[in-house]
Amino acid sequence: MSYGHEPDLVFVSARLPTRLMSLAPFQDSITGTRPGRVDQNGEVLVDHFPLLGLRLTTPRLELRLPSPEELAALAESAAEGVHDPEVMPFLVPWTDRPPAEVARSVIQNHWLQLGAWEPEKWSLQLAVFHAGAAVGLQRISARDLRITREVNTGSWLGRRHQGQGIGTEMRAAVLHLAFAGLDAEEATSAALADNHASYAVSRKLGYRPDGFERRVVRGTMAVDARLRLSRADWDRHRTTPVTIEDLEPCLPMLGLPAS
């Protein structure tokens, strides 16, 4: 299952940089409420899996990996509905299942992506928190990032949280991670032709059309439109302030050299 369209691809450059040096300090900034802070017999999970400490913050949102309880809340949010059932926005129609299965698939996909993680091919699925509640999921993924320097994104929001600018803000957060944090050169996205909200988000953030593909969704032909954002266009359109915390220890897992 992939949130958005094509799953996981992104990149990063070998020159990482001075801008990473200014990111918040790592270990000490993690509070007791962060998902990675699981102390047991002196062991701390985030020390072994630093992605648990990564956090993106925008004026209204926080994006990070969820704790087990937060994952349950996220799954419930998906089970309550992500889109008009008449119109399928996903290439893999995972939301067509009964609500309990939709919830379970969110949980299994979370574990699947973390379990299958490789520095050369990864998919980071960040829970999106608004006013303390898990409201959706923003994916950023990459393949051979150090060489390709390209990332791909996909997302969903619980239906009752849509139309308030949250989708734009959470995409802006991972674009900042890609371009400012990981030194990417391009970001891609895709949306089925009738997904006006997804297009609107991409347009606002500066993406340009990048071709079409004919796909099969619910047994019929659907046109999937690819979109591409260059670093220069990102820079021209960005308006959302984003803070990145604890990226440095994650760099090797993202296929990038530690700075």
Ligand SMILES: CC(C)(COP(=O)(O)OP(=O)(O)OC[C@H]1O[C@@H](n2cnc3c(N)ncnc32)[C@H](O)[C@@H]1OP(=O)(O)O)[C@@H](O)C(=O)NCCC(=O)NCCS
């Ligand atoms: C796509 C999605 C993440 C966007 O999140 P969101 O919070 O609703 O998006 P925003 O509120 O930030 O922006 C939505 C934009 O779409 C526009 N929009 C929504 N429906 C529209 C329509 N039918 N026609 C034209 N524009 C539309 C809104 O006006 C808004 O643009 P504006 O800010 O310029 O007015 C969310 O709608 C969602 O989860 N949809 C279902 C799952 C999905 O489609 N995922 C993406 C798969 S590619």
